Amino acid sequence: MSNNLLSIRSLKKRFGGLQAVNVDKFDFNENQITSLIGPNGAGKTTFFDLITRFQNADSGSINFDGKNVTRLNSYKLARLGMVRTFQLTRVFDRMSVYENMQFAGSSITNEGFLNSLIQSSSLKNHEKLLIEKINETLELLNLSDMKNSYARELSGGQKKLLELGRSLMKSPKILLLDEPLAGVNPKLSEQLLQIIFDLNKKGINILMVEHNIDAVMKISERVVVMAEGKIISDGKPDFVRSDKNVIEAYLGSSNE
Amino acid sequence: MKKYIIAFFLLVISFLYIFLSNETGGARVFVNLMTFAGIYGLAAIGINVHFGWTGLLNFGHAAFMGIGAYTTVLLIPHSLGREGVVISSGLPLPLAILIGILAAALLGLFLGLPTLRLRGDYLAIVTIAAAEIFRLLVRDFEDLTGGVYGIIQFSDSLQNSRPDFITRFGESYDISPSQFWVGLLTWISIIVVLLILSRLKKSPWGRALRAVREDEDAVRALGKNAVLLKLQSFMLGAAIGGLSGIFLVFNYGTVQASTFVPVLTFYVWAALILGGVGSLAGPALGAVIFWVIIAGTDSISRFLFESPDGQQLAGVRFVIVGLLIMFFMIFRPSGILGKKEELLLDVK
Ligand SMILES: Nc1ncnc2c1ncn2[C@@H]1O[C@H](COP(=O)(O)OP(=O)(O)OP(=O)(O)O)[C@@H](O)[C@H]1O
Ligand SMILES: [Mg+2]
Numbered sequence: 193m194s195n196n197l198l199s200i201r202s203l204k205k206r207f208g209g210l211q212a213v214n215v216d217k218f219d220f221n222e223n224q225i226t227s228l229i230g231p232n233g234a235g236k237t238t239f240f241d242l243i244t245r246f247q248n249a250d251s252g253s254i255n256f257d258g259k260n261v262t263r264l265n266s267y268k269l270a271r272l273g274m275v276r277t278f279q280l281t282r283v284f285d286r287m288s289v290y291e292n293m294q295f296a297g298s299s300i301t302n303e304g305f306l307n308s309l310i311q312s313s314s315l316k317n318h319e320k321l322l323i324e325k326i327n328e329t330l331e332l333l334n335l336s337d338m339k340n341s342y343a344r345e346l347s348g349g350q351k352k353l354l355e356l357g358r359s360l361m362k363s364p365k366i367l368l369l370d371e372p373l374a375g376v377n378p379k380l381s382e383q384l385l386q387i388i389f390d391l392n393k394k395g396i397n398i399l400m401v402e403h404n405i406d407a408v409m410k411i412s413e414r415v416v417v418m419a420e421g422k423i424i425s426d427g428k429p430d431f432v433r434s435d436k437n438v439i440e441a442y443l444g445s446s447n448e
Numbered sequence: 449m450k451k452y453i454i455a456f457f458l459l460v461i462s463f464l465y466i467f468l469s470n471e472t473g474g475a476r477v478f479v480n481l482m483t484f485a486g487i488y489g490l491a492a493i494g495i496n497v498h499f500g501w502t503g504l505l506n507f508g509h510a511a512f513m514g515i516g517a518y519t520t521v522l523l524i525p526h527s528l529g530r531e532g533v534v535i536s537s538g539l540p541l542p543l544a545i546l547i548g549i550l551a552a553a554l555l556g557l558f559l560g561l562p563t564l565r566l567r568g569d570y571l572a573i574v575t576i577a578a579a580e581i582f583r584l585l586v587r588d589f590e591d592l593t594g595g596v597y598g599i600i601q602f603s604d605s606l607q608n609s610r611p612d613f614i615t616r617f618g619e620s621y622d623i624s625p626s627q628f629w630v631g632l633l634t635w636i637s638i639i640v641v642l643l644i645l646s647r648l649k650k651s652p653w654g655r656a657l658r659a660v661r662e663d664e665d666a667v668r669a670l671g672k673n674a675v676l677l678k679l680q681s682f683m684l685g686a687a688i689g690g691l692s693g694i695f696l697v698f699n700y701g702t703v704q705a706s707t708f709v710p711v712l713t714f715y716v717w718a719a720l721i722l723g724g725v726g727s728l729a730g731p732a733l734g735a736v737i738f739w740v741i742i743a744g745t746d747s748i749s750r751f752l753f754e755s756p757d758g759q760q761l762a763g764v765r766f767v768i769v770g771l772l773i774m775f776f777m778i779f780r781p782s783g784i785l786g787k788k789e790e791l792l793l794d795v796k
Contacts, residue, residue, distance in 0.1 A: 244669070246665065246668070246669075265673075266668045266669070267667075267668045267669075267670075267671050267672055267673050267674070268671075270668065270669055270670060270671035271671040275669065275670070275671070276669050277669075278665070278666070278669070282663045282665060282666040282669075283662075283663075283666070284658070284659050284662035284663055284666065285662055285663075286658070286661075286662060286789070286790045286791075286792075287655075287658055287659065287662060291655060291658075292659075294652075294655060295652075295655050295656060295658075295659045295670070295672075296670050298652045298655070298656075299652075300671070300672065300673075302652040303652045303653050303655075303656045303672065303677075304653070305653055305680050305684075307652075307653075308648060308651035308652055308653030308654065309644070309647065309648060309651070309653075311647070311651060315652070319652070342789055342790075355666075358666075358670060359669075359670075361670075362670060362671060
């Protein structure tokens with residue numbers, strides 16, 4: 193097989209009478225920002241759920257980083273470097289912003305029951321080393337001022353940022369972002385796009401679902417369009433923009 | 449800070465009430481209440497690890513308390529209730545207690561493995577059922593457990609270790625020395641358990657449990673094994689419950705199937721809610737207040753009925769405890785020591 197970071201074959205998921213996802217072939221090429229667009233209910237989030245193993249596919253295969261991960265547990269897949277965010281933001285409400293970041297960054301070894309009871313000096317050192325990375329990331333996302341607030345107290349947009357920040361603590365190989373700009377104001381959207389762009393330059397692969405077409409066309413090297421569970425178009429932004437199928441199924445309605 | 453002042457005054461008022469309402473035997477009543485409070489407090493600390501730290505709903509704590517108690521008692525010299533079969537050999541008490549605690553943790557593992565993968569509500573249902581199954585099994589396996597007649601004469605293993613000065617102190621203040629010894633050991637255990645827990649709470653493990661409480665899916669997305677964390681928390685809380693069950697039966701001096709009825713779990717939850725879900729020392733404080741209130745309800749019963757029988761006493765207790773929980777849920781859902789910002793019991 194090819195040396196793609198992510199490669200998916202005949203992935204299917206059905207909800208009752210509805211074929212929510214039916215993707216024959218999807219390969220993710222490294223070092224590109226790829227966007228996944230499509231009308232509401234197209235199956236984008238479900239597709240993400242299947243790839244990240246948050247839902248079981250009915251059939252099909254998923255290969256990630258040279259391994260067959262079709263049956264792998266979601267948390268193990270995350271450990272391999274595939275980290276996602278959620279369309280409906282999931283922050284740890286009754287923990288501080290800082291603790292949210294700490295949890296994301298802390299090592300699994302240190303979270304072992306016995307290690308936490310004994311609290312060796314290596315555990316304490318590791319926790320200290322985290323501080324710098326947390327502060328850097330919060331700075332990057334303009335969240336430094338909110339460090340000690342409960343995550344619950346953040347605005348919707350800030351929660352999106354925190355979720356992104358948490359994911360960055362994992363130093364992922366690929367980030368799957370489900371509508372990172374939803375509910376974020378235009379100015380912050382601009383900044384966030386820049387951040388995503390910079391992350392990609394640093395070698396983090398990005399696959400994102402986003403409804404903001406202008407942003408998508410600006411930032412993506414590749415755009416994939418889904419409708420009714422299927423991929424109906426796939427290519428450079430300009431190609432997709434002028435694709436007849438896409439205009440019919442999706443763009444047309446918003447360009448009238 | 450304010451809440452600690454409130455807690456302090458509540459305690460002072462409670463103790464004053466005990467000593468003023470009992471012209472004779474105030475010390476005896478005090479020790480009796482504090483022993484029960486310690487036992488319920490320890491049990492509530494276990495549920496707090498489950499619910500306050502991890503968000504796990506355990507409504508069958510009586511089963512963990514029970515299995516700890518029965519395991520320990522059966523491993524030391526004892527006699528079975530009705531036939532009076534005397535078993536005069538056994539393990540040293542500390543070892544038996546350790547195995548009792550372990551048995552409770554294992555029951556946690558056994559119940560947790562199949563249910564903790566499922567949605568939260570399943571655990572609540574399974575724990576309710578498990579506690580009742582446990583009680584019925586204990587009742588029916590008479591050969592092993594003495595059934596409804598229970599197990600007696602196991603207290604010597606503990607009371608033989610009682611230092612002389614406790615005995616002398618007890619006798620000179622008209623306190624039951626054996627109960628004083630159980631109560632003292634219970635409160636020492638609470639301090640040790642709380643010291644360990646405060647260390648764990650601040651550790652990466654404790655933080656991970658809180659993350660699980662807030663959002664399991666996000667925990668998974670960050671590469672952490674939420675099921676394992678829940679299982680560990682469930683076993684730890686169960687083990688603490690087991691220890692409290694052991695003290696409970698040493699306090700009674702006997703143990704029957706009816707010791708571990710569902711209302712036991714209900715009262716332990718009441719103590720937790722009063723004290724403050726999620727706080728470290730809250731459950732122990734809640735248990736003290738709870739037991740003072742129980743004593744108070746008994747005087748209300750005597751006021752309402754000329755000489756109240758057991759049923760009337762229990763009825764009044766139920767009403768008062770129920771009203772009290774409602775009061776707290778509405779006006780102070782964070783309990784006495786809980787953090788308002790980390791409110792876990794939302795009544796909206
Ligand atoms: N758990 C479920 N049970 C039944 N149907 C579901 C479930 N999850 C999703 N669906 C259906 O599958 C289809 C795809 O949903 P999905 O959330 O993947 O769409 P989406 O492309 O992410 O849409 P949006 O842009 O609105 O977020 C929808 O028709 C939805 O109703
Ligand atoms: Mg979606």
